[in-house]
Amino acid sequence: MAQIRLERLAKRYGSVEVIPGIDLTIGDGEFLVLVGPSGCGKSTLLRMIAGLEEISSGTLRIGNTIVNELPPADRNVAMVFQDYALYPHMTVGDNMGFGLKMRNAPSGEINERVTKAAEILKIAPYLERLPGQLSGGQRQRVAMGRAIVREPEAFLFDEPLSNLDAALRVEMRLEMAKLHRRMRATTVYVTHDQVEAMTLADRIVIMNAGRVEQVGRPLDLYHRPHTLFVARFIGSPAMNTFNLRTEERSGVLGVRLQESSVIEIPAPTVQPCGDGAPITVGIRPEDLSVCEPRDAWLTGETVLVERLGGQTYAYLDVGAERLVTVELPRTSEAMPGMVLSIAGRTDAIHIFAENGNRLNRDARLPG
Structure with missing residues (x-):
């Protein structure tokens, strides 16, 4: 395998x-x-790596090779597409071995690699x-097998699970x-699916x-987002956000989520931003x-309670046309209409x- 720069x-x-210019080492x-x-x-960037x-x-x-001018076939990478891109008139085995056949690989080598990949992917x-x-x-496994048999320096996947139902996506993520x-x-x-991103x-x-x-690493992005965009994008349900102005006090930063309360945050833990910023x-x-x-910090009327088995979330109307999401204990008896603090x-x-x-x-840090 190889590094990509x-x-x-x-x-x-x-x-x-x-894409104005990206520096990245994989x-x-x-x-x-x-x-x-x-x-x-993101897909455009992937296709640039593939040569498409x-x-x-x-x-x-x-x-160690600059590949800007190399055609896709000469970059020694294998791409798996969202729509599988299989030849409908060819058998699974022929689909998996087609790339090797086009490179005039010996039939014995093709059969050996196809059989090995099929066993790995449980499609023998x-x-x-x-x-x-x-x-x-199964078709997505065949597409993955076609990539594996080539033994490339890198694998490229373009939203490969997006056409599968929820249960199959979980199974394929595991595989x-x-x-x-x-x-x-x-x-x-x-992928556009942050669950896939966080788990893989x-x-x-x-x-x-x-x-x-x-x-960064998945949990670093979750717990230490560098920007508001990242904070809002990573996490499901999404982070609760409030557009406010600061209230500076002696040694603390005051944050007023509702008129009835001010949260005091030690000033040394936050970069200076000025009163009323x-x-x-x-x-x-x-x-x-x-x-x-x-x-x-907040008081509001429960609009919806979402019980997902492992987690329970309540959505509170805290005024100013704003909903706030809070995770509740699984045994919570909260119901719509209840006022929660x-x-x-x-x-x-x-x-x-x-x-x-x-x-x-x-x-x-987490927790």
Whole structure:
């Protein structure tokens, strides 16, 4: 396998710059996930690595080779597409071995590699079937098998699970995690699903409008988002956010979520922002809990209670056309219409400047 290096890699369509220039190193054997909203440039970036999109400027290295001008077939990478891209008239075995056949590999070697990949992916009984005789999950395994038999330097996945139902996505995430642990292949994986990103990735790249917002390990992004965009994008349910103005006091920063209460945050834990400065305060649903009214940060009427088995969430109307999400104990008897008081810990609060950059000084840890 190989390291992949992007050096000021950019993409333009005429005068429109969709990726202004990205610097990124993907380690040998790393599972890196590109995630972001639709249109952020993640699939375009993946296709540039694959050679399916022309690089406008910058340098792309796979291993020690600059591949900017190399056609896809010469980059020694394998791509798995969202729609499987299987030949409907070929058997599973022929589909998996087609790339090797086109390279004039010996038939014995092709059969050996196909059989080995089919056993790894648990599709050996289906080698003589046509793709139309398989389920969506089985077809995706065939597409993955076709990539594996090539023994490439890197695997590229473009939203490979998006066409599967929820149960199959969970099953395939498990299979892909097991496959990566077994092969330790350099992998670049594009998805819009943050659950896939959080469960599969060694590192996540969060993209926004063609730019990299933050790169890091999944839990680092969750607990220490560098920007408001990352804070809002990572996490389900989403982080609660409030657009406020600061109230500076002696040694503390005052944050007023409702008129009835002011939260005092030790000033040394937050970068100076001045009295009355516009800020955004964020807190995750699991960092809030029901409390006595005298201790409340927020009080509101329950609009909806979402019981998911493992978690229970309440959505509170706290006024000013604002809903706040709080995680409740699974045994909670909260019902719509009930008035709840909630509070949390000051070290669980995220504070962002008007430009969206994080102001917290502390290296916040989980829990």
